[in-house]
Amino acid sequence: MKFFVDTADVPAIAELNDLGMVDGVTTNPSLIKKSGRDILEVTKEICDLVEGPVSAEVTATEAEQMIAEGRKLAKIADNIAVKVPLTWDGLKACKVLSDEGNMVNVTLCFSANQALLAAKAGATFISPFIGRLDDINLDGMQLIEDIRTVYDNYGFETQILAASIRTANHVAESARIGADVITAPPSVIKSLASHPLTDKGLAAFLADIKDAGIKIL
Numbered sequence: 001m002k003f004f005v006d007t008a009d010v011p012a013i014a015e016l017n018d019l020g021m022v023d024g025v026t027t028n029p030s031l032i033k034k035s036g037r038d039i040l041e042v043t044k045e046i047c048d049l050v051e052g053p054v055s056a057e058v059t060a061t062e063a064e065q066m067i068a069e070g071r072k073l074a075k076i077a078d079n080i081a082v083k084v085p086l087t088w089d090g091l092k093a094c095k096v097l098s099d100e101g102n103m104v105n106v107t108l109c110f111s112a113n114q115a116l117l118a119a120k121a122g123a124t125f126i127s128p129f130i131g132r133l134d135d136i137n138l139d140g141m142q143l144i145e146d147i148r149t150v151y152d153n154y155g156f157e158t159q160i161l162a163a164s165i166r167t168a169n170h171v172a173e174s175a176r177i178g179a180d181v182i183t184a185p186p187s188v189i190k191s192l193a194s195h196p197l198t199d200k201g202l203a204a205f206l207a208d209i210k211d212a213g214i215k216i217l
């Protein structure tokens with residue numbers, strides 16, 4: 001499973017990248033706003049920092065403008081994935097940009113039907129939002145399972161990029177189902193290593209090391 005980091009915070013990306021935990025990065029207008037930086041500058045810096053796909057989202061809602069913005073974003077670096085929302089205009093932009101050889105990440109996906117359309121439009125990635133479905137008492141993980149089934153039924157190559165990941169359980173469940181990628185905030189990725197029994201067991205080992213005077217160096 002690939003780990004993408006869902007942030008435009010360059011130092012946070014660098015820290016996880018040094019641990020070998022960054023296979024790509026996703027941003028969106030809210031994350032760019034949170035960074036307080038120019039979208040083109042921060043996106044270029046992220047593309048220079050990581051080797052994997054870096055998703056940068058268009059701001060337009062009309063297909064022709066999306067295509068123009070997408071072409072400009074794609075020129076930033078070879079590892080840019082142009083992000084478009086799952087609307088008919090977004091699907092049209094996806095078709096044109098993917099036919100031109102660009103990676104396209106279709107985002108704001110909340111149904112298997114939407115994911116089916118994105119695959120038919122040539123999307124490289126589909127971004128179903130788990131957390132926002134959970135927020136309204138729907139089952140975000142069921143959407144991941146449904147898309148996995150639909151894509152496998154017909155051999156679609158579009159990669160399932162599980163997004164709106166809020167917890168370690170979302171990551172484990174996405175992996176169990178077979179999502180190709182998860183994109184999560186740095187805090188969630190860091191939380192994956194935590195377990196109280198690991199802490200308890202290490203404390204016991206350290207106590208025994210001290211009691212027994214175990215030395216290696």
Ligand code: G3P
Nearest residue numbers: 006026131132163164165
């Ligand atoms: O990549 C999409 C992600 O940033 C949305 O997450 O927590 O705002 O639903 P969230």
